[in-house]
Structures are given as structure tokens and as C-alpha cells.
Amino acid sequence: MGFILDFEKLIKExxxxxxxxxxxxxxxxxxxxxxxxxxxxxxxxxxGDDASAVDIGNNQVILVAADGIWxxxxxxxxxxAGYCSVLVNVNDIAAMGGKPLAxxxxxxISNDEIYEELLTGIxxxxxxxxxxxxxxxxxxxxxxxxxxxxxxxxxxxxxxxxSFGAKTGDKVIVAxxxxxxxHEMFKLNWDTTYDKDAKLVQDQITAVQYLAENDYxxxxxxxxxxxxxxxLEMLLExxxxxxxxxxxxxxxxxSVPWAxxxxxxxGSGFVFTAPEDKCDFxxxxxxxxxxxxxxxGEVTDELTLNVTYEGQxxxxxDQNKNPVFKL
Amino acid sequence: MGFILDFEKLIKExxxxxxxxxxxxxxxxxxxxxxxxxxxxxxxxxxGDDASAVDIGNNQVILVAADGIWxxxxxxxxxxAGYCSVLVNVNDIAAMGGKPLAxxxxxxISNDEIYEELLTGIxxxxxxxxxxxxxxxxxxxxxxxxxxxxxxxxxxxxxxxxSFGAKTGDKVIVAxxxxxxxHEMFKLNWDTTYDKDAKLVQDQITAVQYLAENDYxxxxxxxxxxxxxxxLEMLLExxxxxxxxxxxxxxxxxSVPWAxxxxxxxGSGFVFTAPEDKCDFxxxxxxxxxxxxxxxGEVTDELTLNVTYEGQxxxxxDQNKNPVFKL
Numbered sequence: 001m002g003f004i005l006d007f008e009k010l011i012k013e014x015x016x017x018x019x020x021x022x023x024x025x026x027x028x029x030x031x032x033x034x035x036x037x038x039x040x041x042x043x044x045x046x047x048g049d050d051a052s053a054v055d056i057g058n059n060q061v062i063l064v065a066a067d068g069i070w071x072x073x074x075x076x077x078x079x080x081a082g083y084c085s086v087l088v089n090v091n092d093i094a095a096m097g098g099k100p101l102a103x104x105x106x107x108x109i110s111n112d113e114i115y116e117e118l119l120t121g122i123x124x125x126x127x128x129x130x131x132x133x134x135x136x137x138x139x140x141x142x143x144x145x146x147x148x149x150x151x152x153x154x155x156x157x158x159x160x161x162x163s164f165g166a167k168t169g170d171k172v173i174v175a176x177x178x179x180x181x182x183h184e185m186f187k188l189n190w191d192t193t194y195d196k197d198a199k200l201v202q203d204q205i206t207a208v209q210y211l212a213e214n215d216y217x218x219x220x221x222x223x224x225x226x227x228x229x230x231x232l233e234m235l236l237e238x239x240x241x242x243x244x245x246x247x248x249x250x251x252x253x254x255s256v257p258w259a260x261x262x263x264x265x266x267g268s269g270f271v272f273t274a275p276e277d278k279c280d281f282x283x284x285x286x287x288x289x290x291x292x293x294x295x296x297g298e299v300t301d302e303l304t305l306n307v308t309y310e311g312q313x314x315x316x317x318d319q320n321k322n323p324v325f326k327l
Numbered sequence: 328m329g330f331i332l333d334f335e336k337l338i339k340e341x342x343x344x345x346x347x348x349x350x351x352x353x354x355x356x357x358x359x360x361x362x363x364x365x366x367x368x369x370x371x372x373x374x375g376d377d378a379s380a381v382d383i384g385n386n387q388v389i390l391v392a393a394d395g396i397w398x399x400x401x402x403x404x405x406x407x408a409g410y411c412s413v414l415v416n417v418n419d420i421a422a423m424g425g426k427p428l429a430x431x432x433x434x435x436i437s438n439d440e441i442y443e444e445l446l447t448g449i450x451x452x453x454x455x456x457x458x459x460x461x462x463x464x465x466x467x468x469x470x471x472x473x474x475x476x477x478x479x480x481x482x483x484x485x486x487x488x489x490s491f492g493a494k495t496g497d498k499v500i501v502a503x504x505x506x507x508x509x510h511e512m513f514k515l516n517w518d519t520t521y522d523k524d525a526k527l528v529q530d531q532i533t534a535v536q537y538l539a540e541n542d543y544x545x546x547x548x549x550x551x552x553x554x555x556x557x558x559l560e561m562l563l564e565x566x567x568x569x570x571x572x573x574x575x576x577x578x579x580x581x582s583v584p585w586a587x588x589x590x591x592x593x594g595s596g597f598v599f600t601a602p603e604d605k606c607d608f609x610x611x612x613x614x615x616x617x618x619x620x621x622x623x624g625e626v627t628d629e630l631t632l633n634v635t636y637e638g639q640x641x642x643x644x645d646q647n648k649n650p651v652f653k654l
Contacts, residue, residue, distance in 0.1 A: 106475030
């Protein structure tokens with residue numbers, strides 16, 4: 001009976017996943033920073049999205065994001081930490097429908113050997129994604145090792161993909177590059193870029209930008225540490241919406257069991273919402289760039305994310321009971 | 328005889344100052360990142376300046392910089408570390424003649440108490456300088472505490488103040504706000520902003536932008552950890568020039584002894600180079616914003632920085648023998 005999916009157990013695993021629970025520390029930042037979020041008056045998106053957006057006039061916005069890499073990756077494989085620090089930042093800009101311009105890094109290093117591997121990983125990431133690392137700051141005498149990267153991008157102000165834009169009745173789309181493999185040391189890293197041609201990897205970023213600039217997609221996020229359902233829930237919470245999703249419609253590489261798949265961080269993966277009449281084009285367009293997009297459900301007015309499998313429906317997240325963001 | 332300055336001892340202190348020697352680790356970053364510095368082709372300034380510049384068309388560049396705070400400040404006074412993390416980044420954009428747009432932060436935190444003080448300092452810095460902190464990344468379960476901030480600004484491409492622009496025969500200008508006091512815990516922090524009205528602090532940034540946009544200043548840097556002479560040397564090394572400087576012409580608050588003054592990190596302080604006919608206007612204009620600017624010497628073709636005091640001249644830095652950057 002090994003082929004029967006224990007659906008209840010699967011959903012429990014998603015709810016208790018560290019990638020979801022770790023997001024809660026964000027609330028304190030918001031309380032403490034308070035009014036500093038928009039002291040200049042030209043910030044149009046601050047917290048709650050993959051990147052923040054600052055109006056620079058002429059219908060242009062500058063996108064800014066910062067992301068770090070979990071210490072557990074840094075300690076075990078600094079090369080991969082460096083590579084991923086580029087990947088996660090580039091995806092933050094892609095998920096807004098923007099064009100990545102440049103990155104800077106902030107490193108704390110206690111050990112020179114780690115440092116070389118880390119920088120080599122960063123360099124290889126830059127070459128793969130075609131985004132320059134133009135500077136940074138090094139804490140050379142740190143007591144521990146960590147890497148953070150900040151990225152800047154540019155987008156058209158009225159063409160942004162945001163986390164605020166999901167509308168009741170929109171279809172939910174999960175879009176993932178299925179041509180990959182779990183990283184040999186980190187099985188939840190669904191690696192789709194490392195062995196792939198740089199041109200195709202960069203075209204995947206540009207493809208999302210194209211769908212944004214041509215009004216196909218207005219709402220979305222890149223799938224990150226919280227996994228597919230955790231990322232969707234973040235999008236829904238920011239938009240003040242819920243959704244009903246069919247598990248079986250989520251694109252999956254069948255070599256990966258569902259429990260791992262739902263918690264994976266894909267090299268190229270997004271959740272979008274879009275009106276029904278845009279969905280076919282989105283699917284066909286992304287398929288050209290090795291990204292399988294599928295309609296997996298619908299946005300609702302309820303503040304819950306419900307997942308159905310073989311006739312059974314389970315509430316995975318409730319924005320009042322167990323939100324991913326603790327806003 | 329306590330009033331007689333031991334000039335040789337003073338220069339030796341400057342040469343051996345940790346703020347100068349710590350810069351050397353930068354060389355390794357450059358070697359390892361190599362071609363990743365300009366993989367996209369639109370980076371016009373990368374390493375070696377206060378901020379990097381990316382061409383976005385229409386004679387506009389996006390400026391990006393990242394800076395951290397020494398662990399010794401973070402461990403002793405996290406509030407001040409947070410405040411300064413804003414100050415140093417804003418000054419990086421000001422020193423390019425740019426307008427600061429937004430910041431993001433990357434924090435490693437092992438201790439919740441430090442975290443609150445750090446964020447409160449960041450918030451107060453944002454309010455003082457009028458620049459928003461729009462996001463960030465937190466390593467919540469780090470083994471040590473550190474803070475890094477990245478900043479984005481915007482400038483006119485043909486009006487940038489760079490570290491590459493010092494020309495033989497230009498005058499060297501040191502410009503410092505003398506209305507301040509040493510921080511009570513960190514005597515080398517010449518604090519000129521904390522007790523000052525936010526409007527004047529923000530006007531100081533805008534004043535440098537004005538001088539850049541109106542072609543008064545083409546080369547300069549903000550005075551940072553390496554101090555007045557160390558920062559000037561960095562500017563000269565990047566430009567491939569030297570300079571002769573008269574110690575007594577350097578603007579100084581006389582309550583601070585020379586040895587501390589030359590190593591201080593001012594809240595608002597810059598070294599510029601400019602043609603002689605621009606110098607009077609620069610002095611008068613900055614004086615309106617509480618910044619005392621003075622011509623302290625001249626740029627030369629030699630690759631040495633020489634300082635003269637009461638008829639005695641000492642070579643402080645030689646780009647072949649003891650450069651600040653080890654490029």
C-alpha cells in the first residue's frame with residue numbers, strides 16, 4: 001500500500017515545516033521600524049512583497065530586496081550558499097516582473113577557506129544569471145560565517161507583479177521548472193539552474209518580465225523557503241484572500257515524493273494569480289522556457305487555504321489561526 | 328612642552344591605524360569575483376568607489392553600496408551600530424553626488440535584546456537622514472551578531488563624483504562638519520548628526536548633490552574608517568595620483584587632538600579634489616550647511632601622499648610601498 005498518499009499526514013507536514021514557521025520573526029522588524037518604512041514618501045511597496053519598490057518618476061520603479069542563506073547551508077557547503085545567494089535574489093526581482101540590475105553582498109567570515117568557496121559560488125551564480133555583483137562589505141574578523149546579498153532591479157510602475165494583487169475569482173497558477181534534480185546535499189533544493197545553459201536560465205527571468213509587461217500577470221511570488229503552499233499562503237495573506245487548490249494539479253517532477261516537493265525551494269518556481277482568460281497564454285508561453293505552469297485552483301473571499309485530494313478537502317492555513325506571516 | 332605636536336609620531340599612528348590596515352582584505356574579493364563584476368555590460372563603476380553605478384538609460388545611473396558596522400561597536404552599543412549603519416550608507420551615496428532612495432538590511436542576531444536596540448537605532452537613523460529602510464533579511468538563529476545595510480541611490484550619469492576623477496593640479500579639499508562631539512563610547516566617531524536637526528543633516532547630503540550636479544566637484548569620497556588621510560589616499564590610489572598636503576590647513580575642531588582627529592569617522596566629512604577656480608564657491612556653499620571646507624593641498628603626478636607641518640614634510644603613503652588598497 002506504499003502508493004497511497006497519506007493526505008492528512010502530508011498537510012500536517014506542510015503546516016509544521018520549518019520553512020513556514022520561521023517566517024514569524026518578521027513581525028518584530030515591522031513593529032520596531034515603524035514609520036521608517038516610508039520616511040521619504042516615494043516608496044510604493046515596502047514590506048510584504050518579494051522586493052520593495054521606490055518611485056523614480058517616468059513610470060519607473062527601482063526594486064530592492066535582500067536575502068540571506070540559512071546557516072545550515074553555509075556551514076555545510078559555502079560554495080552552494082554563495083550560488084544560492086545570487087539565485088534567491090534574482091528570483092525576488094523576477095517575481096515582481098522586474099529586470100535585475102546589480103547585487104552587493106555583506107559577508108561575515110571567520111574562516112578563509114569558507115570565504116573562497118563562498119565567493120566562487122557567488123561568481124558562478126552571477127555568470128549563470130547574468131547579474132553583476134558590483135560591491136560589498138566584508139566583516140573579516142567575524143565570530144561566525146554568514147552571507148547576505150542585496151539586489152536592485154528596475155520595472156515599469158504600472159506593470160508590477162505584486163503580492164497585493166490577488167483577486168477573488170482569479171485562477172491560482174503554480175509554475176515550476178520540472179527539469180532538475182534535488183541537490184545532493186540539500187534534498188529540498190530543487191535545483192534547475194546549475195546544470196542548465198545560462199541563456200535558458202536568464203530567459204526564464206525575462207519570460208516572467210514579459211508576462212508582467214504585457215498585463216498577463218498582476219499578482220505572484222517566487223516559491224521560496226516556505227515551499228509551494230506556504231508561498232501561496234503568503235501571497236493570499238498579503239492580498240487578504242483565500243484559495244481552494246487541487247493537490248493533483250500542482251506540477252511536480254514525479255521522482256520527488258509530495259512531502260518533499262511541497263517543501264522544496266525550486267531554482268525557478270512561482271505562484272501567480274490571473275484571470276481565467278489569461279491562463280492558457282501564460283501556460284504556453286512559460287512552457288517555451290522549460291517552466292510548467294498549471295491552474296491549480298481559485299482565489300476566494302474566505303481567509304483560508306484549502307487543499308483537496310481525491311475528494312477530501314483539508315484546511316491548510318487559516319489567516320486567523322495559523323498564518324505564515326504573523327502580522 | 329605638551330603643546331608641541333610630535334609630527335613624526337602622528338604620521339606613524341596614521342600609517343599603523345587599524346582603519347587603514349583593515350582595508351587590505353578587499354584584494355581577495357576582487358580576485359575571486361573576477362569577471363562577475365560586469366557580466367551584464369551596463370555597470371559603469373564597480374569596485375573602488377563609494378558606490379557602484381549601473382546605467383539605466385536617459386543619463387541616469389542607479390548607485391548601489393553596502394556597508395557594515397565593526398563588531399566592536401555592535402557588541403558594545405547595538406543602538407549606535409544601527410544608527411551608524413544608516414549614516415555610513417547614506418554618506419556613500421552623498422559622496423557620489425547622488426540622491427539616496429532606499430535601504431535594506433541584513434542582520435545576524437543571536438540575542439533578542441541586541442536586536443531591538445539595533446532596529447531602534449536603524450529607525451532613528453532613517454528618520455534623521457530621511458531615507459527609508461524598506462526591507463531586509465534576518466538570520467534569526469545566528470551564532471553571532473552583525474548588521475549590514477545596502478543602499479540604493481540615483482544620480483545623473485555625467486555628474487557623478489567618483490574616486491577616479493582626481494587630476495594633477497587639482498586642489499585637495501577637506502570638508503567636515505566641525506559642529507559635533509566625539510561619541511561618548513567611541514571617541515573616533517566624530518558625531519555631528521545625532522543632536523542636529525534632521526533638516527540640516529539632510530541638507531548636507533543635498534548640498535553635495537548640488538555641487539556635483541552643477542559641475543563644481545568631479546572627484547571625492549566620504550571620510551570613513553581610514554580617516555582623513557587614509558580616505559584621501561584611497562581616492563588618490565583609485566585615480567593613480569599623489570598629493571602634497573599641509574596638515575595645518577585641514578579643518579579641525581580644536582577640542583580633538585590631531586591623532587584622534589585624523590583617525591575620526593565624521594558624521595559629515597568628505598575629501599574632494601577640484602580645479603582652483605571652483606574652490607571658493609565650494610567653501611562658501613558648504614559653509615551654509617555647517618560644513619567647513621578648506622583647500623589643504625594639491626594633486627600631483629607622484630604616487631605618494633606627503634604631509635607638511637612647520638616646514639617638515641613626511642611621506643605618509645606610497646602606492647608602491649604601503650598602499651591602503653592592496654589592489
